[in-house]
Amino acid sequence: xxxxxxxxxxxxxxxxxxxxxxxxxxxxxxxxxxxxxxxxxxxxxxxxxxxxxxxxxxxxxxxxxxxxxxxxxxxxxxxxxxxxxxxxxxxxxxxxxxxxxxxxxxxxxxxxxxxxxxxxxxxxxxxxxxxxxxxxxxxxxxxxxxxxxxxxxxxxxxxxxxxxxxxxxxxxxxxxxxxxxxxxxxxxxxxxxxxxxxxxxxxxxxxxxxxxxxxxxxxxxxxxxxxxxxxxxxxxxxxxxxxxxxxxxxxxxxxxxxxxxxxxxxxxxxxxxxxxxxxxxxxxxxxxxxxxxxxxxxxxxxxxxxxxxxxxxxxxxxxxxxxxxxxxxxxxxxxxxxxxxxxxxxxxxxxxxx
Amino acid sequence: xxxxxxxxxxxxxxxxxxxxxxxxxxxxxxxxxxxxxxxxxxxxxxxxxxxxxxxxxxxxxxxxxxxxxxxxxxxxxxxxxxxxxxxxxxxxx
Numbered sequence: 234x235x236x237x238x239x240x241x242x243x244x245x246x247x248x249x250x251x252x253x254x255x256x257x258x259x260x261x262x263x264x265x266x267x268x269x270x271x272x273x274x275x276x277x278x279x280x281x282x283x284x285x286x287x288x289x290x291x292x293x294x295x296x297x298x299x300x301x302x303x304x305x306x307x308x309x310x311x312x313x314x315x316x317x318x319x320x321x322x323x324x325x326x327x328x329x330x331x332x333x334x335x336x337x338x339x340x341x342x343x344x345x346x347x348x349x350x351x352x353x354x355x356x357x358x359x360x361x362x363x364x365x366x367x368x369x370x371x372x373x374x375x376x377x378x379x380x381x382x383x384x385x386x387x388x389x390x391x392x393x394x395x396x397x398x399x400x401x402x403x404x405x406x407x408x409x410x411x412x413x414x415x416x417x418x419x420x421x422x423x424x425x426x427x428x429x430x431x432x433x434x435x436x437x438x439x440x441x442x443x444x445x446x447x448x449x450x451x452x453x454x455x456x457x458x459x460x461x462x463x464x465x466x467x468x469x470x471x472x473x474x475x476x477x478x479x480x481x482x483x484x485x486x487x488x489x490x491x492x493x494x495x496x497x498x499x500x501x502x503x504x505x506x507x508x509x510x511x512x513x514x515x516x517x518x519x520x521x522x523x524x525x526x527x528x529x530x531x532x533x534x535x536x537x538x539x540x541x542x543x544x545x546x547x548x549x550x551x552x553x554x555x556x557x558x559x560x561x562x563x564x565x566x567x568x569x570x571x572x573x574x575x576x577x578x579x580x581x582x583x584x585x586x587x
Numbered sequence: 588x589x590x591x592x593x594x595x596x597x598x599x600x601x602x603x604x605x606x607x608x609x610x611x612x613x614x615x616x617x618x619x620x621x622x623x624x625x626x627x628x629x630x631x632x633x634x635x636x637x638x639x640x641x642x643x644x645x646x647x648x649x650x651x652x653x654x655x656x657x658x659x660x661x662x663x664x665x666x667x668x669x670x671x672x673x674x675x676x677x678x679x680x
Binding site for chain 2: 250252253268270284304306307309315316345346350575576
């Protein structure tokens with residue numbers, strides 16, 4: 234086995250393939266690390282035949298892609314598929330990866346700001362509809378965590394695309410002060426089967442049979458533990474108190490937030506007659522932050538930004554409807570708060586079934 | 588046998604073209620400064636503007652502030668750039 238030097242491996246400027254010589258998987262990963270193409274984990278070789286199989290899954294999806302920030306280049310399908318291969322995806326995941334890429338390229342998502350910011354945000358990917366079961370996306374126990382190929386590699390594939398095509402190199406164009414573990418992969422599905430309410434994508438105007446991915450740049454999930462409350466109002470008291478944080482971007486950015494209820498909390502709330510709308514209204518009012526919990530300097534800064542101060546409080550979202558509520562997870566008395574980057578929106582895109 | 592892999596960083600085209608050539612001198616030139624609008628930019632860019640005029644002979648320094656510090660510059664500011672000889676963009680967290 235010979236290790237080919239980087240200079241020998243550098244592709245010509247206008248070619249898209251690289252000759253690896255007789256490099257093996259470990260040498261390839263080291264080469265990818267040296268090129269800055271990895272998130273720190275080994276990456277799979279994106280050989281031409283495998284990339285071609287991925288591209289075959291999206292033939293017919295010809296909608297052009299806009300330029301990708303921060304490098305402002307138009308991605309090729311080949312490069313996106315190569316990154317999905319490198320991330321460890323199966324070929325059948327690629328339509329979901331492409332839809333997720335389209336979601337973060339929606340102008341309201343503010344991809345440039347979310348990648349170049351000092352904030353710790355990562356692209357959260359939420360899947361709804363049949364694609365969850367078709368691809369085995371975890372919507373239940375440990376849905377934000379490790380252990381499922383689709384969650385791990387679809388989320389990772391998007392991050393590698395943003396790194397290698399978009400150019401969001403940590404410390405260079407990705408200026409996050411501390412980053413977040415969510416930057417490796419942040420992908421889950423709604424537990425529609427155990428939700429007492431309509432699925433999230435249906436409430437956004439899609440059909441129940443549509444497969445949809447929703448993306449928003451956000452922090453990693455913050456756990457909300459409530460084992461003692463046996464009433465819906467008790468659980469909402471804990472949720473409102475947990476998310477009422479002066480240090481989250483929500484306090485000064487007009488952005489939606491996500492509340493992901495565990496199925497047990499959801500059942501208690503539903504039993505007590507809470508609807509999505511009544512929960513949004515209750516949490517909107519009870520999570521507002523009183524002035525005395527905000528530093529004088531921040532108060533001045535928010536005043537300069539014309540941030541509304543209502544009855545001596547800052548609200549976390551522009552309105553109750555910007556509190557997005559859905560159900561995910563397995564057994565247990567836990568829910569999660571997902572604070573946003575800010576200056577952004579939750580962008581939903583249908584996953585094409587070719 | 589040799590393995591061929593695809594370059595994961597290739598793209599169709601750059602959307603914004605190539606950067607303009609650097610000016611040889613700033614003497615008599617117009618320089619735009621685009622601030623992200625955060626507090627730290629106020630004193631720094633004011634001082635930088637004075638240095639450009641007093642020390643480097645810049646004819647005019649134009650200050651612009653983005654309306655949203657977490658998004659790209661507003662289209663009217665981007666449109667103005669074509670009238671400048673050089674532009675400095677920065678943040679002041």
